[in-house]
Amino acid sequence: MVYDVWRGRSPRMAEGASSDSMALVPLDADEEAAILSLEDFESYSSTPSPDSLELAESILQRLKPADRHEMGQLVFQKAVASGVLLMAVALFWWLTVTVFAGELGSSDAVDSLIFSLNFKTVAALVPILVFFATVLMKMSRERSQPWPGLLAGAMLILALFLSIEPIGHLTFGDAPVVLLLHSARLLVLGVMVHYCASMFLDALLLRWVRDLLSSFPVDISPLGGAPAEGQAEEEASSA
Secondary structure (H helix, E strand, C coil): CCCCCCCCCHHHHCCCCCCCEEEEEEEECCCCCCCCCCCHHCCCCCCHHHHHHHHHHHHHHHHHCHHHHHHHHHHHHHHHHHHHHHHHHHHHHHHHHHHHCCCCHHCCCCCCCCCCCCCHHHHHHHHHHHHHHHHHHHHHHHHHHHHHHHHHHHHHHHHHHHHHHHHHHHHHHCCCCHHHHHHHHHHHHHHHHHHHHHHHHHHHHHHHHHHHHHCCEEEEEEEECCCCCHHHHHHHHCC
């Protein structure tokens, strides 16, 4: 599905589009003369900026909800999944880094080459780096800004280096084999934190788009095809 922000576009311009394409359209899009531009929002307490509309379009293109109901379901699903992963990260870190640290060989860990950080500090730093890198990647992608993406890439490389550094000590030095467990723990923590942050940020962005649709006279509608299910039911009831 392709989403398009409705800015001064007449429904006639949507003719010929594929039936599974979607758009942000006026709520009264059935009227042939309906055109929505920023001037149509003057009666509202606040008006959406072009950047806000473009951001909403980017979010819809990536997550592809069919209608407002599915958008709400996506918010719920992603929020719950991120909460599950968040608790999994907390329990995994607590059990493997503190409770069973001795059994997993944390006392044999070699200090990092970066500032001589010990394993416990590295195990806390890697999830933090991955979290902020994920936030910056989202910002760079949704707002088409290069600098957040640059910082995100640098943070990810640093987190990856800290995660595989124990394998490097094992390969090029006289380190115990248990260091493989150190790298495995750090990689698992990084991956879980990335998906946890990514899903929660998607839930926040979808909620923001849903609030935008509720606050202004725009909605999700097919381009040149059959109306959405909710709109079809409303037309049937009005008939």
